[in-house]
Structures are given as C-alpha cells and as structure tokens.
Amino acid sequence: MRARTEGARSDRSGSTRRQFLLGGAVAGVGAVAAIGVDYALNRQDADATTPSVPMNGEETVPFFGAHQAGIDTAAQAHGLFLALDLLDTTDREGLTRLLRILTDDAARLTQGTAALADSEPELALAPARLTVTFGFGPRLVARAAATAPSWLAPLPAFSIDQLQPEFSDGDLLLQIAADDPLTVAHAARMLLKDARSFATLRWSQQGFRRAYGTERPGTTMRNLFGQVDGTANPQPGTSEFDSVVWASDGWLAGGTGVVVRRIRMDLDKWDRLDRSGREASVGRTMANGAPLTGTKEFDEPDFDATSAVGFPVIPQFAHIRRARGDDGEKIFRRAYNYDERPGSASVSESGLIFVSFQADIDRQFTPMQQRLAELDLLNEWTTPIGSAVFAIPPGCAEGGFIGETLLDETLRGGAS
C-alpha cells in the first residue's frame, strides 16, 4: 500500500542519478574517470543484460494499493479516456465478472506483462508508467444495487455549456495513461475487447501533454492557449492533497470523485487577443504563470493589489480570482490537451480534457464552476462541450478487484 508518486519518483530519480553520473564523467572528468564510472555501473548491473541506463518503457507504477493509480501518479504524456455504457443484460453478477477481468488485465499490463489471451503480447512489454483508473457512473452504482454518493449525477447545467451527448456521461470510465502512445493503444484495445460482452463504448477522448523527457518531471503543464495550467494544485503526498482528493465513507473510502469535461478552445479568437489581454483574462503571466502581482509561478496572488490608477492588478473577471473559493473548494486537476482533425472551414479543433479529482464534487467543484460560469473572461474563448462525473472506487490488493467494496457482500461497507 505505497503512495503511487513515491514509487514513481524513486524509480525516476534512480535513473536520473545514473544519467548524471555518466554524463558528468563523459563530459568533463576524462577517460580514466569515465572507465571508473562505467565499471561501477556495470558492477551494479552485473547480472543484467540491459543497458546501464534503463529505458523509460520499463518504468512501472504499482497497480495494487489503497488508492487506484493514475490519480496521484505524476501525469503521463498520453491520456485516453473511455466511457462505456453497460448492456441491459449486465446485472450485478455480470458487473463483478467484468470488473474482475478488467482488473486482471490492468494489473498485468501496467507491470509490463501481457494480459491473459492477449493476442499482441509483445505490445505489453513496454509499460512506460502505464496506469488504468476505473470510474463508476450513476447507472453502474444503481446496477450494483448500492447507494451512490449524493454528488454522483450529471453536473447542473451551466449557462456556458453546449454539451454534446457523444462527450458526456457514461456508466464506466477507463482512464488509460502512459508515456507511450502505443502502450496506451494496446491497453485500450485489450480492455475494450474484454468489456465487449458487457458494455458498449459510449465516448473516447484522447489527450496529450509534453512527451516524456521534454521537461523536468513535475513541471506544471501548458494548455494550447500557451497558459501554465494547474499551478494551484495540491501536491500529491501532502495532507492537503489527501484531504482534497480521498473520500473516507462507505464503499468509496480510499476512492474519490472525478469530473471529466471537454472544453473547446477557440484558438482563432484567442489569436486576436494581445499578450496583456491574455494575461489579464487569467490573472497570470504567460511567461511562467506567475500571478500578475508576483514574479514566480507559485507566488501567492495578491487580490487586493491595485495599479497606480486604482484598478485591481488581478482584474475582477480574471480566472484565478473567480476560481478562488473558500478553503473547502479545492480540487486536484490532471488535464490533457486535445488537438483533433479540424472541421472544413477551420484550421483547429483544439481544447482541454479538463479532469479534476475531489472527494466531494458538490462541495468542492460545483460552486467554483458556478462562479466561473457566471463570470470568467476565459469564457470568451472556451466552451464546455462534454461533461461526465464518476465515482472512483478505492484500489485493491492482489487477488482482489477494483469495485469489490461495492460488489463483494463481505467487503461492502455502509452507504456513502
């Protein structure tokens, strides 16, 4: 039951350190030292035939644990979101069979092992930090004859929404993420094949961040507007993160809630806005995401600061001012960009797969979204076109399955 990021981080720092040693030796210290380092590295890997610097494809994130992976895991480069609808014939017993199979697939694939009956087993051998995260929609919880948390329902309709059914709702969410797109595609194929007797694919959204190795791990992502996006996130491994994200009641204890919203971004309209206008709309600089009242990304915004002529430095309509709520209204964002084939008259069909994890969507997310819908200058350039809410059940131990706290009578807790 280890924290996911811890595992991932220690893996990563191991390889980074080796690269540093090797790089330093080759660059400056000369041949003798290089041989020494090489010798030391080879000794360390005496029984391995692999190169001394591990390939990123070999990196794994533990599957089993108190929480599901793919939430507090440092976001991978590629994210695929699949929503499935259960067939009418998939009853509570069928749901158990489905989740047992998908759990087994995910447990194997994330560790770089082929799934059972995997017809392309070689594609499973490079996990590249693959995670598979399962989410349950309201109908799935009803099918399990369990009580859903009060927030497990479509979000209230916001004035800015232009939702399309093909990007909204669903019974079962699969968030599949890895640093390699071929790994993601294979995992998705395997899971969808195994779900085919139980469910149909409702929607699919593919997203990306920077490629692995392009930026230092932990760098806040940028969206296609060029904005630094996610600065205010609580940091995994902190008590703040734990209280924002993890639920503590009933079958959902150790799980969380996720909101997945597809936000179309009008890049053509954004192009007409100059740099100062872009910065004013959010309240942060484009250069490094610092609040307009600060110089560094993580400086606290000063919402009371005024300009020489008396106007607020961070405007009333700025995104970060409108998003800021009381202490209870905190969320953890883990978004992905999308960039699809444009329509006939356009050169871009782009946006953000907004993904946020929070223990209680009604309390933490909805009031914030309500304020942003009422006033947020960014609404000029963005339109929500998809929206879905899922309960993310806790993780499981080896031999168990994701959803067991909902479906296994002996493990089933009280209503959440």
Next chain:
Amino acid sequence: MNTAPSLHSTKKNLSRLTALVAVSLLALTGCATTEAPAEVAPAGESVTIADAWVKATDEDMSAAFGTLTNSSSDEVTIVSAETDAAGMVELHETVENEAGEMIMREIEGGFSIPADGSLLLEPGANHIMLMGLTGALVAGDEVTVTLTFSDDSTYEFTAPVKDYSGANENYEESDDHEGMDH
C-alpha cells in the same frame, strides 16, 4: 486470479537455482548415483500452471491454455484431464497433415513436460480440449480443471474464462475428429 509477474519470474529463477543445485549435487555425489533412487515426489506436486485461461463460448466446445511448469528433475507426463464444465476432455496437439494443413488431434501418450522445463498450451498449438460443455462459458467465469499424471497423481487449477476471437481452426478440425473417433 491475478498472477503477479514478479512471482512468475521468481519461479523461473527458483527453477534455475534448483537446476544449479541439482548439478552441484550430482558433481558432489559422483559415483553414488548408481545407488537406489530416492523416493520420487508425485508428478502432481511438481507441476504448476501460470497464466491459465479458458476461451468463452456458447457453443459445444472450448479449450484451456496456460504455461505448465515442471519443477522436478524427472520428466512428467499428463495422461488425462477432466472438468465439471465439459463432458469430455482431451489433450490435443496441432500438427501438419499429409495435405500440408495444420490439424489438431489427440496427442498419443499425453503431454510430456521435461525435467525442470515447461510446456506452453496456446491457441493454434497444444491445448486442453473441452468437449460437450455442460453450459455456456461466459467471460469472467472460472473453470476448474484436474490433470492426471502417468503416476496417477493429480493437479487441480482454476482458470478464468476470457473472450477470444482466435482458436477457431481447432474447433472445425475437432468436429472431424470427434466424428471419426467417437
């Protein structure tokens, strides 16, 4: 139902280690090998299966697959198999016939697993054929199979049922086979 890959590789390393130990013992004892052999463990206690699965079907026949591993220093032979899920179970191999086609047939003498070796059961090759299924096999179900060895010892394993689109040629051939033999 979950088999940890690490466990799998540990097993491999263990069997390698066992082999090394066996070789060392042989070298140490030298001429002593002609003495009366020690009590041989039943084959059923030396064999395990990893990654076992059974193909889902609503028809009459299916098959079980997986990797059988023999950790003993003697070859073992599986002579038969049975399961509550099927009226008849056969051990099948896939071979090339006179016409150059790959066909499957019951293997003569059963499945042999070499000492400290393994036998892969997979679609299009060796497999445990389940015939006269007692009901539909749906994905996520579990099937328990009992293997019987030439020394009459047995080994029981449980395999999950999975949807799989391949392993079709076997079924066609098996119709002929069943027609001829039974």
